[in-house]
Amino acid sequence: VTITGFDLTSYRQSLIRWNHAISVMYGQCKELGPERCLMVPYEQLVLHPRQWMKKILNYLDVPWNESVMHHEEFINKPGGVPLSKVERSSDQIIKPVNLAALTKWVGNIPEDVVREMADVAPMLSVLGYDPYANPPVYGAPDSLVSDNTRRVLAGEKLWEEKARAYHLSHRPIENSNEEAASSTAPVA
Numbered sequence: 001v002t003i004t005g006f007d008l009t010s011y012r013q014s015l016i017r018w019n020h021a022i023s024v025m026y027g028q029c030k031e032l033g034p035e036r037c038l039m040v041p042y043e044q045l046v047l048h049p050r051q052w053m054k055k056i057l058n059y060l061d062v063p064w065n066e067s068v069m070h071h072e073e074f075i076n077k078p079g080g081v082p083l084s085k086v087e088r089s090s091d092q093i094i095k096p097v098n099l100a101a102l103t104k105w106v107g108n109i110p111e112d113v114v115r116e117m118a119d120v121a122p123m124l125s126v127l128g129y130d131p132y133a134n135p136p137v138y139g140a141p142d143s144l145v146s147d148n149t150r151r152v153l154a155g156e157k158l159w160e161e162k163a164r165a166y167h168l169s170h171r172p173i174e175n176s177n178e179e180a181a182s183s184t185a186p187v188a
Contacts, residue, residue, distance in 0.1 A: 023126075048145075053069065
């Protein structure tokens with residue numbers, strides 16, 4: 001999914017727009033009810049991908065397939081995962097599920113925005129997040145995710161080469177300005 005219209009140079013504006021978009025999706029999901037819309041906390045999907053993918057596939061009445069645990073092996077292949085050259089997170093999709101995206105924004109948000117986070121993005125509290133937690137505490141990851149994270153961090157050159165091969169502009173993990181806050185995305 002490509003999300004447009006965010007000024008990624010302004011955390012305040014991005015958070016305000018994120019808050020509005022999430023508020024609309026949250027309201028729609030609540031209106032549809034749990035039989036038609038499943039709330040999926042992104043951080044929990046990253047920390048516990050097997051548990052959450054089983055839950056999501058079961059919800060969608062789709063049989064389990066181990067390939068969902070290895071999406072990076074199906075990039076741009078028939079029936080696989082297509083990449084967008086304009087989506088800023090495409091350089092993450094080529095990697096196995098890892099922890100880097102959960103906190104790479106920490107330390108980049110201006111202090112005035114951090115101080116006003118509860119007002120700038122009130123949906124954080126609605127979704128159960130502490131708007132002042134910087135860095136946030138999401139919980140312990142599954143061992144698969146810990147192992148993936150070690151591999152991703154140790155193989156930075158490999159990921160740069162893969163990004164170039166897919167014609168993506170690679171951004172080092174610690175310097176990206178794209179995930180200003182956590183989100184819970186509904187599956188409808």
